[in-house]
Amino acid sequence: MLFRSYFDDKLAQYSYLVGCQRTGEAILIDPPRNVEPILADAKKEGLHVSTATETHIHADFVSGARQLGEKHGVTLYLSDEGDNDWKYQYTDNLDVQPLTDGDEFKIGNIKFEVMHTPGHTPESISFVLTDLGGGADKPMGIFTGDFVFVGDIGRPDLLEKAAGAEGTAQSGAKDMFKSLQRFKELPDHMMVWPGHGAGSACGKSLGAVPQSTVGYEKLFNWALNENDEQKFIDELLKDQPEAPKYFAQMKKVNKLGPAIVENPSAEWFEHAEDVVEFSKQDGNILIDTRISKEAEKGLVPGSINIPFGKMLPNWAGWLVDYDENIALIVEKDQAEEAMKILRSIHLDNVVKLAEPSLIESVATETYRTVDTEAFAKLKDQTDYQVIDVRNDSEWNSGRVEGTEHKMLGHLRSEGKELNKNKPVLIHCQSGARSSIAASVMLALGFDDVTHLSGGFNAWSNNRPKEVVTN
Structure with a gap:
């Protein structure tokens, strides 16, 4: 068996190539849109990608499944779980095999068993792999998608926050609790291959380690150690990060079918x-x-x-x-x-x-970058608008006294509410996001924009007495 993982560090997303070297067949699990490099890698290893599958309808990146089916004639194994609102709708003219709980299929001498693991989404499935060609009669591991991560689990609130499906956060959390009880029954030796790593917004605190084991997660993953259902639900839904605005679009795109693309040009x-x-x-x-x-x-x-x-x-x-x-x-x-x-x-x-x-000749708009002392002097002037562009959890854990909260992702719309005749002071946690925010404010027509070098970190280190906490 050949096993390769591919990590997109910009989206913190994992894709997996699994091939049977005896038959030359291979499958791609949770393929990215830019799938050509992986296909080339498989070909170099003497494998033909005949099949692709995914663990659920993704909300955080464009799936390459349709691209593989349309352009490369690949058979798609797709979830047929969940209600009618979350069924794939681009499959009519493709070779698609619907999957439900308990189904099995083989890629050469490698067996995949389907587990329906709802919680993150209703249609979410996981794949248990057994390498029959290697002589195994017990499973090696499980591809969990956005179900179980290293040190965390998938968030169940995205359908509600990003797609507007009211009430699904609570029901998703209940489903997640039940799915985890099944996960606990798996053998400790099994590998866990998650869909995301640290940096993804699909969970609260994903680990940066690329894989784990069922046994390790049973010991150290908080979600597998909370046996009270209500306490679990409360903890899971508490302090989830903002759902990026584009998640709603991605869920729709991956359900209806992404556009088929060639090499980009402009x-x-x-x-x-x-x-x-x-x-x-x-x-x-x-x-x-x-x-x-x-x-x-x-x-x-x-x-x-x-x-x-x-x-x-x-x-x-x-x-x-x-x-x-x-x-x-x-x-x-x-x-x-x-x-x-x-x-x-x-x-x-x-x-x-x-x-x-x-x-160079037309780049005429500028903003200022200042340290904490200069920022403090400007802040004390009554005509300044002081804006914190961090996320909700950062704001709630501590903030600069006298600031107004407008998270960066909403600033292009909410920034219009501010007074364009008054100068603006902006900060984030470290200075990276406030640089983006400064350019957004200039684009909105604000003339006098200043951001804080080092952000809230620098402020709390240098002026801790001027930090407000809840």
């Missing part, structure tokens, strides 16, 4: 003035992917600075509307990767590109 701007004109037009958004230290020296009016890398998919997903045309200010050698990153959350409308050198 036209490059030839004149700096055209970049400015693009940014002015309704329905367009200009994303500047430079590092914040470069962007703060000069931004094109109307642009939002989201640095290339891990921050790009998350904050683009929060701040960009899906019907907007996107232009990127990006280095040429990063352009294709940047478009793939955005396409991983179905932001497909990248129509224009500009090299940073092109915009």
Whole structure:
């Protein structure tokens, strides 16, 4: 048996390639949209990806399942659990095998048993793997998707918070408790291969270790050590992070079927003035992917600075509307990767590109970066609006006295409520998010914007007496 895991560090998402080397068949589990590199890897190992499956309808990234079925003729094994609201709706012309609890299928000499493990979502399933070709008569491990993570479990509130399905958080938490009782019955030796690692918003405190065992999770995962159902539900639903805005779109996209894409391409701007004109037009958004230290020296009016890398998919997903045309200010050698990153959350409308050198003459908007002492002096002036753009749990655990809370993901809409005639002071936890926030405020038409270097961490270290706690 060949086993490979693939980790997208920008989305904290795992995909798995499992192949039977005797027959040359392979399966992809929870495939990403950009699946071509994995197919090439399989081919290099003498394997043909004949099958793909996924643990549930994902809310945090675009699944590559439809792409594999449409473009590569791959057979799709998809959950047929859950109610009619969460059934796959793109399967009519594809080779699809519906799966329910207790089903079995084989890829060569590797057996997969299906466990219905609702809680995170109603249709969620897990796959128990047994390597028959290796002579095993007991399972090696379980692919848990967003059911059991290393040190945590999947959150059950996303359908309610992101997709608007009222009451599903409570019912999902109850389902999760029942599913975990089944998980506890599995042999301790079994490996646990989760769908996400640290950094994912699909749980509260996911571990950074890529895999675990059933026995280890029984010992150290809080959720497997709480036997009182109500206490479990209360703890599971408490302090869950904000559900990123784009999650609702992803759930819909993956249910209805993502668009089939080829290699990304877009036209490059030839004149700096055209970049400015693009940014002015309704329905367009200009994303500047430079590092914040470069962007703060000069931004094109109307642009939002989201640095290339891990921050790009998350904050683009929060701040960009899906019907907007996107232009990127990006280095040429990063352009294709940047478009793939955005396409991983179905932001497909990248129509224009500009090299940073092109915009030098028109990057006229700036914001200031100050230390805690300068921030404190400005804050004491009565005409300043002081904005905290951290998430709810950070705000509730402690905040700068006299601040107003507007989480960064909502700032593009909620920032319009502020007075444009007054200067704005912004901070986050460390300074990274407030740099993005500063560019958002400039794009909204605020002239005087300042952000705090080091954020709340620096403030609480240097001025702890001015921290308010609940």
